[in-house]
Amino acid sequence: MTKNIRTGFLIAFLICAAGGAARAQQPLTLRQAVELALKQNPALRAAREEADVAHARVGEARAGWLPRLDVHQSFTRGDNPVYVFGALLTQRQFTAANFALSALNQPSPLDNFQTQVSGEVSLFDSGRRYLREAGARKISSAADYETAQARQDLILRVVRAYYGVIVAREELAAASQALDSAKANQRRVRTMHTAGLVVTSDLLSAEVFRSQMLDRQITASNALEIARLNLGRELGLGPGVEPEATGTLGEPKPLSGAVDDWEKTALAERPALRAARLQEQAANTNRKLAKADFGPQIGLFADFERDAEALGGPSGTNWTAGAKLDWNLFAGGAKRSRLAEADARRSQAEDRLEWLQSGIELEVRAAYLDAQAAAQRADAARGAADQAAESLRIIQNRYQAGLVTITELLRAQTAQLDARTGYLTALHDWQVARAQLERAAGDLTLESSFFGQGGKP
Numbered sequence: 334m335t336k337n338i339r340t341g342f343l344i345a346f347l348i349c350a351a352g353g354a355a356r357a358q359q360p361l362t363l364r365q366a367v368e369l370a371l372k373q374n375p376a377l378r379a380a381r382e383e384a385d386v387a388h389a390r391v392g393e394a395r396a397g398w399l400p401r402l403d404v405h406q407s408f409t410r411g412d413n414p415v416y417v418f419g420a421l422l423t424q425r426q427f428t429a430a431n432f433a434l435s436a437l438n439q440p441s442p443l444d445n446f447q448t449q450v451s452g453e454v455s456l457f458d459s460g461r462r463y464l465r466e467a468g469a470r471k472i473s474s475a476a477d478y479e480t481a482q483a484r485q486d487l488i489l490r491v492v493r494a495y496y497g498v499i500v501a502r503e504e505l506a507a508a509s510q511a512l513d514s515a516k517a518n519q520r521r522v523r524t525m526h527t528a529g530l531v532v533t534s535d536l537l538s539a540e541v542f543r544s545q546m547l548d549r550q551i552t553a554s555n556a557l558e559i560a561r562l563n564l565g566r567e568l569g570l571g572p573g574v575e576p577e578a579t580g581t582l583g584e585p586k587p588l589s590g591a592v593d594d595w596e597k598t599a600l601a602e603r604p605a606l607r608a609a610r611l612q613e614q615a616a617n618t619n620r621k622l623a624k625a626d627f628g629p630q631i632g633l634f635a636d637f638e639r640d641a642e643a644l645g646g647p648s649g650t651n652w653t654a655g656a657k658l659d660w661n662l663f664a665g666g667a668k669r670s671r672l673a674e675a676d677a678r679r680s681q682a683e684d685r686l687e688w689l690q691s692g693i694e695l696e697v698r699a700a701y702l703d704a705q706a707a708a709q710r711a712d713a714a715r716g717a718a719d720q721a722a723e724s725l726r727i728i729q730n731r732y733q734a735g736l737v738t739i740t741e742l743l744r745a746q747t748a749q750l751d752a753r754t755g756y757l758t759a760l761h762d763w764q765v766a767r768a769q770l771e772r773a774a775g776d777l778t779l780e781s782s783f784f785g786q787g788g789k790p
Contacts, residue, residue: 360579363495366568367779370491371484373569380483387469387476394469397462400454405447412442420445423640425649448639459628464621471615478608485604485777487567492768492783494564498578500761501557504754508550511750515543518742535738542743549750582760584711585767589782592701595774599697603775606693609686616675616682623675626668629660693773700770707763714756721745721752 361369371377411417417440421427424445430436455462522539525531561575568576600606633656641648661668728745731737771777 360577361495361568363492363578363580364779364784366495366564366576366578367488367491369570370487370568374487374567375569377480377483377487380480384473384476384480387473391466391469391473394462394466397455397465400452402450402452405449405451407447407449408444409447410442410444412440414438414440417441417443420640423447423638423649423651424642424647426642426647444642446641446644449636450638451634451636453632453634455630455632457629457631459625459630461622461625461630464618464625468615468618468622471611471618475608475611475615478604478611482604482608482775485772485775488777488779489765489768489772491564491567493765494560494567495578495580496582496761496764498557498560498564498576499580499582500757501553501560502578503582503757505550505553505557507750507753507757508546508553511746512543512546512550514746515539515546518746519543538740538743542746545747546750582757582764584708584760585764586782586785587708588701588704588767588770592698595701595770596694596697598776599693599774600690601775603693603773606686606689606775609682609689613679613682613686616679620672620675620679623668623672626671629658631656631658633657696773697770700766700773704763704766704770707759707766711756711759711763714752714759718749718752718756721749725749 409416409420414437418427418431418437420443421431431440519536519539519542522531522536526533526536558575561577562572564576564578565572565574570576633654635652635654637650637652639648639650725745725748728737728742732742768777768783771781771783777783
Protein backbone atom coordinates (compact mmCIF):
# COMPACT_ATOMS: atom_id res chain seq x y z
CA MET A 334 0.00 0.00 0.00
CA THR A 335 1.51 3.31 -1.04
CA LYS A 336 2.01 6.25 1.27
CA ASN A 337 -0.72 8.29 -0.47
CA ILE A 338 -3.23 5.46 -0.07
CA ARG A 339 -2.34 5.02 3.59
CA THR A 340 -2.70 8.74 4.20
CA GLY A 341 -6.01 8.77 2.33
CA PHE A 342 -7.40 5.96 4.48
CA LEU A 343 -6.22 7.77 7.59
CA ILE A 344 -7.95 11.01 6.56
CA ALA A 345 -11.18 9.17 5.74
CA PHE A 346 -11.04 7.37 9.07
CA LEU A 347 -10.57 10.59 11.01
CA ILE A 348 -13.39 12.33 9.14
CA CYS A 349 -15.76 9.44 9.85
CA ALA A 350 -14.70 9.48 13.48
CA ALA A 351 -15.39 13.20 13.67
CA GLY A 352 -18.92 12.62 12.45
CA GLY A 353 -19.55 9.73 14.84
CA ALA A 354 -18.20 11.18 18.07
CA ALA A 355 -18.25 14.69 19.41
CA ARG A 356 -14.78 14.46 20.92
CA ALA A 357 -13.13 11.41 19.42
CA GLN A 358 -9.43 10.83 20.06
CA GLN A 359 -7.37 9.31 17.26
CA PRO A 360 -3.87 7.88 17.82
CA LEU A 361 -1.17 9.20 15.50
CA THR A 362 2.57 8.74 15.18
CA LEU A 363 4.62 11.84 14.48
CA ARG A 364 5.14 10.81 10.85
CA GLN A 365 1.41 10.19 10.38
CA ALA A 366 0.64 13.57 11.93
CA VAL A 367 3.04 15.35 9.58
CA GLU A 368 1.73 13.49 6.51
CA LEU A 369 -1.83 14.36 7.48
CA ALA A 370 -0.97 18.02 8.02
CA LEU A 371 0.79 18.26 4.66
CA LYS A 372 -2.39 16.99 3.05
CA GLN A 373 -5.06 18.76 5.11
CA ASN A 374 -3.70 22.01 6.52
CA PRO A 375 -5.63 24.95 4.94
CA ALA A 376 -2.72 27.40 5.25
CA LEU A 377 -0.49 25.09 3.22
CA ARG A 378 -3.23 24.62 0.64
CA ALA A 379 -3.45 28.41 0.35
CA ALA A 380 0.31 28.55 -0.28
CA ARG A 381 -0.03 25.94 -3.03
CA GLU A 382 -2.87 27.91 -4.59
CA GLU A 383 -0.74 31.05 -4.55
CA ALA A 384 1.89 29.11 -6.47
CA ASP A 385 -0.82 28.05 -8.94
CA VAL A 386 -1.62 31.74 -9.47
CA ALA A 387 2.04 32.44 -10.26
CA HIS A 388 2.16 29.49 -12.69
CA ALA A 389 -0.93 30.81 -14.49
CA ARG A 390 0.74 34.19 -14.93
CA VAL A 391 3.58 32.50 -16.81
CA GLY A 392 1.04 31.24 -19.35
CA GLU A 393 -0.46 34.71 -19.53
CA ALA A 394 2.96 36.24 -20.27
CA ARG A 395 3.79 33.53 -22.83
CA ALA A 396 0.58 34.34 -24.74
CA GLY A 397 2.15 37.64 -25.84
CA TRP A 398 4.28 35.74 -28.36
CA LEU A 399 1.22 34.47 -30.26
CA PRO A 400 -0.95 36.40 -32.75
CA ARG A 401 -4.17 37.96 -31.53
CA LEU A 402 -7.46 37.19 -33.27
CA ASP A 403 -10.77 38.92 -32.43
CA VAL A 404 -14.31 38.48 -33.74
CA HIS A 405 -16.86 41.29 -33.42
CA GLN A 406 -20.55 41.06 -34.25
CA SER A 407 -22.80 44.11 -34.12
CA PHE A 408 -26.25 45.26 -35.24
CA THR A 409 -27.21 48.84 -36.03
CA ARG A 410 -30.35 50.51 -37.35
CA GLY A 411 -30.85 54.15 -38.22
CA ASP A 412 -31.75 56.76 -40.82
CA ASN A 413 -28.71 59.00 -40.46
CA PRO A 414 -27.90 59.94 -44.08
CA VAL A 415 -24.18 59.34 -43.71
CA TYR A 416 -24.78 56.02 -41.93
CA VAL A 417 -27.27 54.81 -44.55
CA PHE A 418 -25.02 55.90 -47.44
CA GLY A 419 -21.98 54.14 -45.97
CA ALA A 420 -23.88 50.99 -44.92
CA LEU A 421 -25.34 50.56 -48.41
CA LEU A 422 -21.84 50.81 -49.86
CA THR A 423 -20.35 48.25 -47.47
CA GLN A 424 -23.34 45.94 -48.08
CA ARG A 425 -22.67 46.27 -51.80
CA GLN A 426 -26.33 47.26 -52.23
CA PHE A 427 -25.90 50.84 -53.47
CA THR A 428 -27.81 51.60 -56.69
CA ALA A 429 -28.37 54.60 -58.93
CA ALA A 430 -31.73 55.21 -57.21
CA ASN A 431 -29.88 56.01 -54.02
CA PHE A 432 -28.44 59.12 -55.67
CA ALA A 433 -31.87 60.75 -55.66
CA LEU A 434 -31.83 63.83 -53.44
CA SER A 435 -34.81 62.64 -51.42
CA ALA A 436 -33.08 59.28 -50.80
CA LEU A 437 -29.85 61.04 -49.82
CA ASN A 438 -31.43 63.64 -47.57
CA GLN A 439 -34.21 61.55 -46.01
CA PRO A 440 -33.30 57.89 -46.36
CA SER A 441 -35.45 55.15 -44.95
CA PRO A 442 -34.13 53.42 -41.82
CA LEU A 443 -31.58 50.72 -42.64
CA ASP A 444 -30.47 47.61 -40.71
CA ASN A 445 -26.87 46.50 -40.79
CA PHE A 446 -25.45 43.25 -39.38
CA GLN A 447 -21.70 43.69 -39.28
CA THR A 448 -19.25 40.83 -38.70
CA GLN A 449 -15.61 41.72 -38.23
CA VAL A 450 -12.58 39.45 -37.86
CA SER A 451 -9.38 41.26 -36.93
CA GLY A 452 -5.92 39.96 -36.23
CA GLU A 453 -2.57 41.36 -35.31
CA VAL A 454 0.90 40.06 -34.58
CA SER A 455 3.85 41.81 -32.98
CA LEU A 456 7.13 41.67 -34.84
CA PHE A 457 9.19 43.81 -32.48
CA ASP A 458 8.34 45.25 -29.07
CA SER A 459 11.72 46.31 -27.66
CA GLY A 460 11.94 43.11 -25.61
CA ARG A 461 8.69 43.54 -23.68
CA ARG A 462 7.38 40.00 -24.28
CA TYR A 463 10.68 38.34 -23.39
CA LEU A 464 11.04 40.36 -20.19
CA ARG A 465 7.43 39.77 -19.11
CA GLU A 466 7.81 36.02 -19.51
CA ALA A 467 11.22 35.96 -17.83
CA GLY A 468 9.89 37.91 -14.85
CA ALA A 469 6.81 35.70 -14.57
CA ARG A 470 8.97 32.57 -14.61
CA LYS A 471 11.14 33.87 -11.80
CA ILE A 472 8.09 34.76 -9.70
CA SER A 473 6.62 31.32 -10.43
CA SER A 474 9.79 29.58 -9.26
CA ALA A 475 9.90 31.83 -6.19
CA ALA A 476 6.31 30.83 -5.38
CA ASP A 477 7.33 27.16 -5.50
CA TYR A 478 10.13 27.83 -3.02
CA GLU A 479 7.73 29.77 -0.80
CA THR A 480 5.43 26.74 -0.83
CA ALA A 481 8.37 24.55 0.14
CA GLN A 482 9.14 26.95 2.97
CA ALA A 483 5.52 26.83 4.09
CA ARG A 484 5.77 23.02 4.17
CA GLN A 485 8.81 23.14 6.43
CA ASP A 486 7.21 25.77 8.65
CA LEU A 487 4.17 23.54 8.99
CA ILE A 488 6.28 20.49 9.83
CA LEU A 489 7.98 22.47 12.61
CA ARG A 490 4.62 23.59 13.99
CA VAL A 491 3.34 20.01 13.91
CA VAL A 492 6.47 18.78 15.71
CA ARG A 493 6.05 21.45 18.36
CA ALA A 494 2.32 20.74 18.76
CA TYR A 495 2.80 16.94 18.72
CA TYR A 496 5.43 16.95 21.44
CA GLY A 497 3.37 19.56 23.25
CA VAL A 498 0.59 16.97 23.54
CA ILE A 499 3.04 14.38 24.87
CA VAL A 500 4.47 16.79 27.46
CA ALA A 501 1.00 17.86 28.55
CA ARG A 502 -0.07 14.22 28.86
CA GLU A 503 3.00 13.28 30.90
CA GLU A 504 2.62 16.34 33.11
CA LEU A 505 -0.99 15.36 33.73
CA ALA A 506 0.13 11.86 34.68
CA ALA A 507 2.76 13.31 37.04
CA ALA A 508 0.26 15.72 38.56
CA SER A 509 -2.29 12.93 39.01
CA GLN A 510 0.34 10.77 40.69
CA ALA A 511 1.29 13.66 42.95
CA LEU A 512 -2.39 14.18 43.79
CA ASP A 513 -2.75 10.49 44.69
CA SER A 514 0.29 10.79 46.95
CA ALA A 515 -1.14 13.94 48.53
CA LYS A 516 -4.42 12.14 49.24
CA ALA A 517 -2.54 9.23 50.76
CA ASN A 518 -0.52 11.67 52.90
CA GLN A 519 -3.72 13.35 54.04
CA ARG A 520 -5.29 10.05 55.05
CA ARG A 521 -2.13 8.91 56.84
CA VAL A 522 -1.73 12.20 58.72
CA ARG A 523 -5.41 12.24 59.66
CA THR A 524 -5.06 8.76 61.15
CA MET A 525 -1.92 9.81 63.03
CA HIS A 526 -3.64 12.99 64.20
CA THR A 527 -6.57 10.98 65.54
CA ALA A 528 -4.10 8.80 67.40
CA GLY A 529 -2.42 11.91 68.82
CA LEU A 530 0.89 11.24 67.04
CA VAL A 531 1.00 14.53 65.07
CA VAL A 532 -0.14 18.04 65.72
CA THR A 533 -3.06 19.76 63.98
CA SER A 534 -0.71 21.91 61.90
CA ASP A 535 0.58 18.76 60.18
CA LEU A 536 -2.95 17.79 59.20
CA LEU A 537 -3.63 21.29 57.90
CA SER A 538 -0.39 21.23 55.92
CA ALA A 539 -1.38 17.91 54.35
CA GLU A 540 -4.80 19.28 53.40
CA VAL A 541 -3.27 22.43 51.87
CA PHE A 542 -0.80 20.32 49.93
CA ARG A 543 -3.64 18.15 48.60
CA SER A 544 -5.44 21.29 47.38
CA GLN A 545 -2.26 22.50 45.69
CA MET A 546 -1.78 19.19 43.89
CA LEU A 547 -5.44 19.21 42.84
CA ASP A 548 -4.92 22.65 41.34
CA ARG A 549 -1.88 21.41 39.42
CA GLN A 550 -3.82 18.41 38.17
CA ILE A 551 -6.67 20.64 36.92
CA THR A 552 -4.19 22.96 35.22
CA ALA A 553 -2.40 20.03 33.58
CA SER A 554 -5.69 18.53 32.36
CA ASN A 555 -6.70 21.83 30.81
CA ALA A 556 -3.26 22.20 29.18
CA LEU A 557 -3.59 18.74 27.63
CA GLU A 558 -6.99 19.63 26.17
CA ILE A 559 -5.62 22.83 24.64
CA ALA A 560 -2.55 21.02 23.28
CA ARG A 561 -4.76 18.48 21.52
CA LEU A 562 -6.91 21.22 20.03
CA ASN A 563 -3.79 23.01 18.78
CA LEU A 564 -2.45 19.83 17.19
CA GLY A 565 -5.82 19.16 15.56
CA ARG A 566 -5.84 22.64 14.05
CA GLU A 567 -2.37 22.17 12.56
CA LEU A 568 -3.50 18.85 11.08
CA GLY A 569 -6.51 20.52 9.47
CA LEU A 570 -9.02 18.45 11.44
CA GLY A 571 -12.40 19.53 12.68
CA PRO A 572 -12.90 20.64 16.29
CA GLY A 573 -14.64 17.33 17.10
CA VAL A 574 -11.48 15.29 16.47
CA GLU A 575 -8.74 15.41 19.09
CA PRO A 576 -5.60 13.64 17.83
CA GLU A 577 -3.65 11.64 20.38
CA ALA A 578 0.13 11.51 20.08
CA THR A 579 1.29 7.91 20.45
CA GLY A 580 4.99 8.74 20.50
CA THR A 581 7.23 9.22 23.50
CA LEU A 582 9.58 11.98 24.51
CA GLY A 583 12.92 10.37 23.83
CA GLU A 584 16.25 12.09 23.55
CA PRO A 585 17.13 12.94 19.92
CA LYS A 586 20.40 12.02 18.30
CA PRO A 587 23.38 14.29 18.98
CA LEU A 588 24.03 17.05 16.48
CA SER A 589 26.24 16.20 13.53
CA GLY A 590 28.40 18.81 11.86
CA ALA A 591 29.69 22.17 13.00
CA VAL A 592 27.59 25.31 13.01
CA ASP A 593 29.43 26.55 9.91
CA ASP A 594 28.24 23.45 8.04
CA TRP A 595 24.65 24.11 9.04
CA GLU A 596 24.98 27.75 7.99
CA LYS A 597 26.43 26.77 4.61
CA THR A 598 23.51 24.39 4.07
CA ALA A 599 21.02 27.12 4.98
CA LEU A 600 22.52 29.62 2.54
CA ALA A 601 22.32 27.03 -0.23
CA GLU A 602 19.05 25.25 0.57
CA ARG A 603 16.73 27.48 2.61
CA PRO A 604 13.60 27.83 0.42
CA ALA A 605 12.74 31.32 1.68
CA LEU A 606 16.21 32.56 0.74
CA ARG A 607 16.06 30.99 -2.70
CA ALA A 608 12.66 32.60 -3.23
CA ALA A 609 14.02 36.00 -2.17
CA ARG A 610 16.90 35.67 -4.64
CA LEU A 611 14.46 34.95 -7.45
CA GLN A 612 12.27 37.87 -6.39
CA GLU A 613 15.31 40.15 -6.50
CA GLN A 614 16.07 38.90 -10.02
CA ALA A 615 12.43 39.45 -11.01
CA ALA A 616 12.60 43.01 -9.68
CA ASN A 617 15.64 43.64 -11.85
CA THR A 618 13.79 42.17 -14.84
CA ASN A 619 10.84 44.46 -14.15
CA ARG A 620 13.20 47.43 -14.21
CA LYS A 621 14.41 46.36 -17.66
CA LEU A 622 10.76 46.04 -18.70
CA ALA A 623 10.08 49.60 -17.54
CA LYS A 624 13.00 50.78 -19.69
CA ALA A 625 11.70 48.78 -22.67
CA ASP A 626 8.47 50.80 -22.53
CA PHE A 627 10.43 53.72 -23.98
CA GLY A 628 11.13 51.74 -27.16
CA PRO A 629 8.99 51.34 -30.30
CA GLN A 630 6.68 48.50 -31.30
CA ILE A 631 6.28 47.15 -34.83
CA GLY A 632 3.47 44.82 -35.90
CA LEU A 633 1.20 43.60 -38.63
CA PHE A 634 -2.61 43.80 -38.67
CA ALA A 635 -5.45 42.57 -40.87
CA ASP A 636 -9.25 43.00 -40.80
CA PHE A 637 -12.05 41.21 -42.61
CA GLU A 638 -15.58 42.67 -42.58
CA ARG A 639 -18.99 41.42 -43.71
CA ASP A 640 -22.03 43.74 -43.82
CA ALA A 641 -25.61 42.65 -44.54
CA GLU A 642 -29.11 44.04 -44.02
CA ALA A 643 -30.21 40.65 -42.69
CA LEU A 644 -28.29 37.70 -41.29
CA GLY A 645 -27.76 35.28 -44.14
CA GLY A 646 -28.97 37.78 -46.73
CA PRO A 647 -27.05 39.53 -49.50
CA SER A 648 -23.89 41.01 -48.12
CA GLY A 649 -20.77 42.88 -48.95
CA THR A 650 -17.28 41.98 -47.74
CA ASN A 651 -14.06 43.93 -47.50
CA TRP A 652 -10.63 43.59 -45.98
CA THR A 653 -7.68 45.70 -44.98
CA ALA A 654 -4.13 44.79 -44.02
CA GLY A 655 -1.03 46.69 -43.11
CA ALA A 656 1.90 47.29 -40.82
CA LYS A 657 2.16 49.79 -37.99
CA LEU A 658 4.76 51.44 -35.85
CA ASP A 659 3.84 52.61 -32.35
CA TRP A 660 6.31 54.79 -30.50
CA ASN A 661 5.15 56.98 -27.68
CA LEU A 662 7.23 60.14 -27.47
CA PHE A 663 5.53 61.81 -24.53
CA ALA A 664 3.13 60.49 -21.88
CA GLY A 665 3.30 63.18 -19.25
CA GLY A 666 6.21 61.52 -17.42
CA ALA A 667 4.26 58.33 -16.64
CA LYS A 668 6.96 56.04 -18.06
CA ARG A 669 9.72 57.78 -16.16
CA SER A 670 7.68 57.42 -12.99
CA ARG A 671 7.23 53.70 -13.67
CA LEU A 672 10.97 53.37 -14.18
CA ALA A 673 11.62 55.18 -10.90
CA GLU A 674 9.18 52.83 -9.19
CA ALA A 675 10.95 49.81 -10.72
CA ASP A 676 14.31 51.16 -9.50
CA ALA A 677 12.91 51.50 -5.99
CA ARG A 678 11.41 48.00 -6.13
CA ARG A 679 14.73 46.55 -7.22
CA SER A 680 16.59 48.30 -4.40
CA GLN A 681 13.91 47.15 -1.97
CA ALA A 682 14.29 43.53 -3.12
CA GLU A 683 18.07 43.73 -2.75
CA ASP A 684 17.77 45.12 0.79
CA ARG A 685 15.22 42.49 1.75
CA LEU A 686 17.48 39.76 0.42
CA GLU A 687 20.44 41.09 2.39
CA TRP A 688 18.35 41.36 5.56
CA LEU A 689 16.86 37.90 5.12
CA GLN A 690 20.27 36.33 4.56
CA SER A 691 21.72 37.88 7.71
CA GLY A 692 18.61 36.82 9.61
CA ILE A 693 18.96 33.23 8.42
CA GLU A 694 22.61 33.17 9.46
CA LEU A 695 21.59 34.40 12.91
CA GLU A 696 18.69 31.95 13.06
CA VAL A 697 20.91 28.97 12.25
CA ARG A 698 23.48 29.89 14.88
CA ALA A 699 20.79 30.58 17.48
CA ALA A 700 19.04 27.28 16.69
CA TYR A 701 22.36 25.42 16.91
CA LEU A 702 23.08 26.96 20.32
CA ASP A 703 19.51 26.27 21.48
CA ALA A 704 19.85 22.62 20.50
CA GLN A 705 23.14 22.31 22.38
CA ALA A 706 21.71 24.10 25.42
CA ALA A 707 18.56 21.94 25.33
CA ALA A 708 20.68 18.79 25.32
CA GLN A 709 22.65 20.04 28.33
CA ARG A 710 19.46 21.06 30.13
CA ALA A 711 17.93 17.65 29.49
CA ASP A 712 21.04 15.93 30.87
CA ALA A 713 20.94 18.08 33.98
CA ALA A 714 17.17 17.69 34.38
CA ARG A 715 17.47 13.90 34.05
CA GLY A 716 19.93 13.82 36.94
CA ALA A 717 17.78 16.19 38.98
CA ALA A 718 14.70 14.01 38.44
CA ASP A 719 16.56 10.88 39.55
CA GLN A 720 17.94 12.65 42.60
CA ALA A 721 14.55 14.12 43.51
CA ALA A 722 12.91 10.69 43.29
CA GLU A 723 15.58 9.14 45.52
CA SER A 724 15.40 12.05 47.95
CA LEU A 725 11.63 11.66 48.21
CA ARG A 726 11.99 7.93 48.92
CA ILE A 727 14.45 8.62 51.76
CA ILE A 728 12.40 11.43 53.29
CA GLN A 729 9.21 9.33 53.15
CA ASN A 730 10.96 6.61 55.16
CA ARG A 731 12.34 9.16 57.63
CA TYR A 732 8.92 10.80 58.01
CA GLN A 733 7.29 7.46 58.77
CA ALA A 734 9.99 6.95 61.37
CA GLY A 735 9.25 10.37 62.84
CA LEU A 736 12.68 11.78 61.98
CA VAL A 737 11.52 14.67 59.74
CA THR A 738 8.57 17.03 59.70
CA ILE A 739 5.71 16.91 57.25
CA THR A 740 6.96 20.19 55.82
CA GLU A 741 10.11 18.47 54.59
CA LEU A 742 8.05 15.62 53.16
CA LEU A 743 5.74 17.94 51.25
CA ARG A 744 8.69 19.98 50.04
CA ALA A 745 10.33 16.78 48.74
CA GLN A 746 7.14 15.73 46.95
CA THR A 747 6.86 19.14 45.31
CA ALA A 748 10.51 19.04 44.30
CA GLN A 749 10.07 15.57 42.79
CA LEU A 750 7.08 16.74 40.74
CA ASP A 751 8.91 19.89 39.59
CA ALA A 752 11.99 17.88 38.63
CA ARG A 753 9.96 15.39 36.63
CA THR A 754 8.03 18.06 34.74
CA GLY A 755 11.29 19.97 34.25
CA TYR A 756 12.85 16.96 32.58
CA LEU A 757 9.83 16.53 30.32
CA THR A 758 9.97 20.19 29.35
CA ALA A 759 13.69 19.91 28.60
CA LEU A 760 13.08 16.90 26.36
CA HIS A 761 10.33 18.80 24.54
CA ASP A 762 12.60 21.80 24.04
CA TRP A 763 15.40 19.52 22.80
CA GLN A 764 13.20 17.86 20.20
CA VAL A 765 11.78 21.18 19.03
CA ALA A 766 15.23 22.81 18.94
CA ARG A 767 16.51 19.95 16.78
CA ALA A 768 13.62 20.42 14.36
CA GLN A 769 14.07 24.19 14.48
CA LEU A 770 17.72 23.79 13.45
CA GLU A 771 16.82 21.67 10.44
CA ARG A 772 14.09 24.11 9.47
CA ALA A 773 16.56 27.00 9.78
CA ALA A 774 18.91 25.10 7.46
CA GLY A 775 16.08 24.47 4.99
CA ASP A 776 16.21 20.70 5.46
CA LEU A 777 13.18 19.83 7.61
CA THR A 778 11.35 17.22 5.53
CA LEU A 779 10.09 13.71 6.11
CA GLU A 780 13.43 12.49 4.70
CA SER A 781 15.59 14.64 6.99
CA SER A 782 17.76 13.45 9.87
CA PHE A 783 15.11 14.55 12.37
CA PHE A 784 12.93 11.68 11.21
CA GLY A 785 15.82 9.23 11.36
CA GLN A 786 16.58 8.83 7.65
CA GLY A 787 19.90 10.60 7.29
CA GLY A 788 20.07 14.15 6.04
CA LYS A 789 22.19 17.27 6.17
CA PRO A 790 24.64 18.62 6.81
